[in-house]
Amino acid sequence: MSHHNPGVDVIVIGAGMAGLVCAERLRRRGYDVLLAEARDQVGGRTAGIEVDGETVDLGGQFIGPGQDRIYALAAELGVAIFPTHTAGANVLETETGRVRRFRGMAPKLGPLTLLDVARAQSRLGRLARTVDAETPWCGPNAAALDGQTLQSWIDRTVKTQGGRRFLVCACRAIWACEPSELSLLHALFYIKAAGSLAAVTDVEGGAQQDRLDGGAYGVATRLAERLGAAIRLNAPVQRIEQNDSGVVVTVKDGTTWHARHVVVAVPPPLAARIAFHPPLPAARDNLLQRLPMGNVIKYVVGYPAPFWRQAGLSGAALSLRGPIALTVDSSPRSGRRGVLIAFVNGTPARDLATRSPEDRRTTLLDSLGRLFGPQAATPVSFVERNWNEEAFTRGAYSALFPPGAWTQLGSTWRAPVGRIHWAGAETSPRWYGYIDGAVRSGEAAADAVARAELH
Structure with a gap:
């Protein structure tokens, strides 16, 4: 009717x-x-639910320097800001399952691999500075950058196997996809839109620095x-x-x-x-059809207390073994309990989604147990949000531009x-x-x- x-x-x-x-x-x-x-x-x-009297963010939750409009909105609404917990050592799980602790932004990958990754990151940063974030399809190198994937650039630029594995993991963590699915131009635009690669990847001084009280x-x-x-x-x-x-x-x-x-x-x-x-118009319609969302399953795992802090850990972890791409301490400001959030992104998210809920839970908790010890495998609460199964989102964190989309169709991007x-x-x-x-x-x-x- x-x-x-x-x-x-x-x-x-x-x-x-x-x-x-x-x-x-x-x-x-x-x-x-x-x-x-x-x-x-x-x-x-920015979905959320209540768990044990606390609001839990099932979607986007972090903010950082340079994000002036969300800080201003929070102030206008009377929402307090507090820092993401970073004190303690971070954790890296290698592809063979070895767990290593490190401090700062440089995981223990070995000197040659670290140098290789640092050079690749520096080159990405330099290339990103050549992109105009207002019109990324313009510029003398736009067609060449948009005609390749981030994977093809990694294959050509990164010399060590460990460096390539690390950058694949980083791509999953940042864009929730495989580097073969992403235009190099889009990766550079995304970095330029944030100001720098450090702004994208860092916690302190970067986009993950702060959280909103109440989510x-x-x-x-x-x-x-x-x-x-x-x-x-x-x-x-x-x-x-x-x-x-x-x-x-x-x-x-x-x-x-x-x-x-x-x-x-x-x-x-x-x-x-x-x-x-x-x-x-055909170009605008074609652009919409060509922009899939990233693949993300977000887990919010609760404990009676943030036990990892007592063990000298920050709660931040990267896993080259998977299926977890990264974890972050997301404990509430009240300190009433401990919360780890874990992201399974890209191909691992697609693979994990085909399993039963019980198998997914067991796999996720086994992975957390390897990263943080046996206490991590016995939570008091466990919430899963597969964003690709959300009928009115169909993925996260954001839409991905494949090769050719920016330079062929980008001029229709924001035009009414x-x-x-x-x-x-x-x-x-x-x-x-x-x-x-x-x-x-x-x-x-x-x-x-x-x-x-x-x-």
């Missing part, structure tokens, strides 16, 4: 961080806004409280029609809403599933299509894929709508 609703000024699709920020910014400017969310809760990729999900819920009845949950959008006077948005149950503009603030694979009438505007962490030239990028994109989309209203 079709239900027609009175018109609003703007419809925002997707109540993740980008959509919430966009809708709230438009509301403050006096626009009548409706925010349609497919799920039964807000937050998008990133708490920021989303506070924004949602401001928007109140403007939010419609359980409302997956299936069709967007536009003409010279406005847009009509149709959700799964047949309900239709009318507006002057619409902002699509969902991941590219979901935007590609919406029926647009008239159809999107008539009354259709775009938001989401994938549309930000600064901090692409991060919470801060989502905030920036929501602000930018609201500003674009306001400019369009003036014409």
Whole structure:
């Protein structure tokens, strides 16, 4: 049954961080806004649940220097910031299962391998500085950089087997994919959008430096409280029609809403599933179809106390053996319990997803036990979020540009299509894929709508 609703000024699709920020910014400017969310809760990729009285982030949760917009938003909402725990030694598990402790950012890989990796990282940094984050498809080397994968660059540049293995692990940790799936240009753009490779990889001074008290999900819920009845949950959008006077948005149950503009603030694979009438320009439609999400299973594992700290460990670990790519101490600020988060990314995530829930749990806890000792294998809580099985996300951390996508189709990246505007962490030239990028994109989309209203 079709239900027609009175018109609003703007419809925002997707109540993740980008959509919430966009809708709230438009509301403050006096626009009548409706925010349609497919799920039964807000937050998008900053999802959360409550475990033992504490909010647990199942999605994005870290922020760091240079991410000015999320820091400003947290301050405005009265959300406190506290540092990610880093005191103690980090852990590296080699491909043979040997566990080594190290301090700082340089794991014990052997002198030749470390030198090889350092040279490769330096070259990546230099190449990234040649990319314009606003228009990465431009530039004299754009076609050559976009015509190869990160894997082909690693094969050509990195001389040691250990160095290549480490950089594959790093790619999984950073982009949640295999280096063979990623355009070299996109890897460089991503680094440039963050400011530097160190900004991407480091905890102290980098994008993982700080956390939000109550979680990133708490920021989303506070924004949602401001928007109140403007939010419609359980409302997956299936069709967007536009003409010279406005847009009509149709959700799964047949309900239709009318507006002057619409902002699509969902991941590219979901935007590609919406029926647009008239159809999107071919280049824009083709871009949406070519951008898969990364593969991530995030585990939040709780203990009575952060026992690893007493053992002189930071809680941070990298595993070349797998299936875990990395772990981080995610214990609450209250100190009431210990929490490790573990990420299984790329091919290991695809492989692990084919197993039974019991097998996945056993495999994950065995891996944690190798990294942190037998106590890690006996948690009091265990939460799994396979982002690729989330119907309204289809992966994480962000969308991936394969070879050719930037240079062939990138000019359509953020451009409005008539009354259709775009938001989401994938549309930000600064901090692409991060919470801060989502905030920036929501602000930018609201500003674009306001400019369009003036014409």
